[in-house]
Amino acid sequence: MISFLRGTVAHVGLSTAVIDLNGAGMAVFATPQTLSRLHVGEEAKLFTSLIVREDSLTLFAFADDDEREVFEVLLSVSGVGPRLALAVLAVHDPETIRVAAHSGDGKAFTKVPGIGPKVAGRIVLELSGKLVPHGTGPAPVQAAASAADWKPQVVAAMTSLGWSEKDAGGSIDKAMADSPDLAQAGDVAQILRATLRWLGQDGARAGNRVGSRG
Template identity: 60%
Template sequence: MISFVRGPVASLSLSHAVIDVNGVGMLVIATPKTLGRLHLGEETSLVTAMVVREDSMTLYGFAEEREREIFDILTSVSGIGPRLALAILSVLEPESIAAGVANGDGKAFTKVPGVGPKVAGRIVLELKGKLHPLSAPQTGAPAAAAPMEWKDQVVAAMTSLGWNERDANKAIEATLATEPELEEGGNVPAVLRATLRWLGQDSTRQKSGLR
C-alpha cells in the first residue's frame, strides 16, 4: 500500500494532481481544499489512501493525516464509497464530521449532495463510538483564497460532487448575483455552501439540467 507521496507537482486539474515521485507520475484524487494548496512545479507531500478494486487502483490524497483517518472511517460505512467520502470531506471539515457523529446530528451530512436522510442516519449509527472530535469545530471565518484562485476552487468542489464545469459556473454566478457580498471575501467554503443552498432551494433547476 502507498501511504504517502512526495515530489514536485507535475500537473493539476479540478479533481486531481499528478505528483512526480522519482520520475513516476502518481495521479492522486483529492478535495478542492487540498488541491488548492498545491502549485505546479513545487515540492509537496500528501498522505494517501489506496483503494484497490478488480479493475483499478486509485490513490486519494490528503493534506493531513486526520483527513485520511476520517476518509478511511467513512468508507467503512455500508453504501459509502471513496467518491462519496471525498465529497463529504469537500463540504465538511474533519472535526465537523466527527462532531456530527458524536452528537448524533445526521442533518449535518445532508448538506452533501448524494447524502439523504437515510444515508446520513446510517453514518451516525455505524460510526457512533468509533469517531470522536479531537477539538471543537472551527467557528471563525476561514482565510480568503487568492482572487484568481477562489472561484476555481469552488468549481472544483462542485465538479467533485457531480456537476460539470459549465453548470457549476452557472450556479456560482447565479449565487453571486443574489449574494454579491460573497464575491468580495473570496471565502471558498462560504461560496460553496451558498451555491449548494441556491441549488437546493429551487427544485425547477433540476429541469434545467443543473443536477
C-alpha cells in the same frame, strides 16, 4: 501500503493531480481544497489512502493525516464508497464531520450532494463512537482579510468543479453574506466549503418551491 507521497507537482486537474516521484508520475484523487494548494513545479507532500478493487488500484490524497483518517472511517459505512467519502470532505472539514457524527447531526451530511436523509442517518448510526471531536482552544486573533486576497482562489476551485466564473462569484457573495465572519477570516478552504453548503441548501429551497407550486 502507500502512506504518503512527496514530490514535484506535475499536473493539477479538475479532481486529480499528478505527483512526479523521481521521474514516475503518480496520479491521485483529491478534494478541491487539497488541489487548490498544489502548484505545478512546486514540491508537495500528500497523505494517501490506496483503494484496491478487483480491476483497479486508486490512490486518494489528503492535505493532512486527519483528513485521511476521517476518509477511511467514512468508508466503513455501508454504501459509502471513496468518491462519496471524498465529497463529504469537500463540503465539511474533518472536525465538522467528527462533531456531526458524534452529536448525531444527520442534516449536516444531507448538505453533501448525493446524500439523502436515509444515507445520512446510516452515516450517523454507523459512525457513532468512531469519530470523536478534537479538543479545540480559543481561535487566534487574525486581521480581517479582503475578498481580493481569497476570492480568486475560491472561484478557481469552483470553476474546476464545473461552475462558470460568474455563477461561482455570485454564489460566493451570497454565501458570505450569510457568513461575514468567515469572509473576514479569509480561509479559502472554509469559504469554499461554506459556498458548497449554501449551494446545496439553495438547491433544496428551490426544490421545495417547485414542490409547493405543484
